[in-house]
Amino acid sequence: MGNKLIELQHISKIYDGHKVLDDLNLYFNENKFLTLLGPSGCGKTTTLRILGGFEMPDEGHVIFSGEDITSLPPNKRQLNTVFQKYALFTHMNIAENIAFGLKISGKSKTYIEDKIKYALKLVNLDGYEKRMPDSLSGGQQQRIAIARAIVNEPKVLLLDEPLGALDLKLRQEMQYELIRMKNELGITFIYVTHDQEEALTMSDTIVVMNQGYIQQIGTPEDIYNEPTNAFVADFIGDSNIFPGIMLEDKVVEIFGVIFPCVDTGFGHNRPVDVVIRPEDVELGAPGAGTVDGVVSHLIFKGVHYEMEVTACGQEWLVQSTRMYPVGEHVSISVDPFNIQIMNKPESEDEEAVVLDV
């Protein structure tokens, strides 16, 4: 357990009568990579802007190292931001961009020069001092934006979808770069993204948000393997989400078929949501599994095949390295450990609407 570095207490924010954040409570520990993950409009960027000081919450407090900084302007905060579209100063060269914050805080010339060298090395762009931002590729500009932020030695680096504008290959490279930089710098990264893969790859902790509410906080493994509700299950990775009835402990009925599972404590005949990851659906010869079905779609995805199997009048998404052609009769079985049972949402507020993302 690290120390609480920043804490958000009862934060609410309203735009044009629409509540973007509602009574948000969250804290960030030192030296962690934390990701705010959610679809657009879930309030993740607003949360980041409140942390950076670009936005004032309508209610609530921002506590930094035990001090209330809610009304402090951005230039007085010990954190720096890397913006989505880089936001470099196009009228200055790379060295001047990186030196911007240091010059304002009145650092000595030699200190600034050393820092520029160090920062460019950190982001693998040695020798770029005299170049202009326009002459750099998107990925390079983003590295400069990171360099410009970290030379000020912030305790926290805020990153607002920094890889959003980059192509896939570069994005994956930068993910590893960011993890390396975070470990070298030993500071807290707070990262905002809508890309679940990015979040799973880099984070120590993921905060899944939707419609201004925190849906789940946990390690990437927790979030993927034990989603707390249908929204999280659907948002992180592919999944089959079926309505089911928990007949008794360790027995769940889906579309009239009984599946053994490992969950207990839901009581008798309780309606629940059942999540089964597509890679956990096992196909076999007809009659060999729990229920029989017919393959209705087949796509080759490279690492595996993705199939849709119609069983009990429902489409089951299946990922397997073995191919079953369309029209083939198969059986479906699921390891009890791989069946995730979730309570149905109780209130309107908790209702996690599944958005198209």
Place this chain on the structure above:
Amino acid sequence: MYKKSLSCPFLIWAAAFIIIPLLFIMYYGLTDKSGSFTMANLMAVATAEHSKALFLSLGLSLLSTVICLILAYPLALILSGSRLGKSGFVIFLFILPMWMNFLLRTLAWVVLLDTNGVLDTILKFFGLKGMKIINTPAAIVFGMVYDFLPFMILPIYNVVSKIDVNVINAARDLGANSFQTLYKVIFPLSLPGVVSGITMVFVPSLTTFVISTLLGGGKILLIGNVIEQEFMKGTSWHIGSGLSLVLMLFIIVSMILSSKYDHGEGNVL
């Protein structure tokens, strides 16, 4: 080929009304009445009367450009800062006078500034000493600023409003206060608009003769008036053309200076 043929009407227009007249001016400017080559028409600017008019023109244009800049820059900042619908209406207010005829707007100032005019009467009504602004250089500057202010505001507004909010946020984030953000980031980024605005105010101010005729009462001669008189009062087309060429030189120099800073973004009009 298709595209080239489309530009034909304009090319004919340009040849007939821009290039050929320009050649005529050059011909008249560089010859005397007998048609032989001379530099005397260009040198005519050196006479006391002409050079006084030229320097007065330069001075008044410079002054009105500076006043326009001082008025326009903060306004452009405020307009671009209020990002929501309101700015549209304020901009409309500034463009509105531009739709009205230039002569009408200048004539309105004659009525306002005249002795026993509107301003004078109001001041006298409150027991103050009446102001005699009409027929002074101040009245001409008044007219220039009023007529050309929108040409300063629009290019600056156009550039400033295109500056990414996050670039300004980044400056704040890196520790700059509002003033540092203004002079280290916003102002340098808005330079193309400023230069464009300066050109669009300075050049028409330098060449105007209507404003000086109406608000200067014919007593204050700008270089534009001198040239007009050479042509209209029939004194000498040759000297008029020679002076025009000299004036053109000043305009070309100011255009070259501005194009060094202007990367095209500020050209809105």
